[in-house]
Amino acid sequence: MSWGYHLIVNASGCVPQSIRCANNISLFTKTLVKKIDMVSYGEPQIVMFGTGNKKGYTLVQLIETSNITAHFVEETNDLYLDVFSCKPFNDKDVMEVLKHSFEPIKSETTFLVRQAPILQLK
Secondary structure (H helix, E strand, C coil), rough: CCCCEEEEEEEECCHHHCCCCCHHHHHHHHHHHHHHHCCCCCCCCEEECCCHHEEEEEEEEEEECCEEEEEECCCCCCCEEEEEECCCCCCHHHHHHHHHCCCCCCCEEEEEEEECCCCCCC
C-alpha cells in the first residue's frame, strides 16, 4: 500500500526564453495537469524572485491530490520540478510535456513511492 507518488526532475540546458516566460510556464503547467489527468485547484502561482544564481521563476500549482512545484534558474538555464500526488500518474507523460515546453539538453529523474511508516500501537 502506498500513499503517494513523487517524481523529481533535474533538467539542464533548457531553452533560455522558455524558462524566462511566465506565460510559457503557465501553459506548461496547464498542459501537464491535463496530460496526467489531475484537477487543478486554482490557477498556477508563478513568481519571479531570488538573486544571483538563485534568480528565476518559481511555480506552485495545487492539484486536488497534492501539488506540482518547480524552480527555473536563469543563470544556468536549469529547472527543478516536483510532481507529488496520491493519485497515480505516468512519469513518462510528465517528461514528454517538460521536454516539449523547455527542451532541456539533459535530465535526470527520481520516482518515489511514498508511504509513512506504520505505527505499532500498544
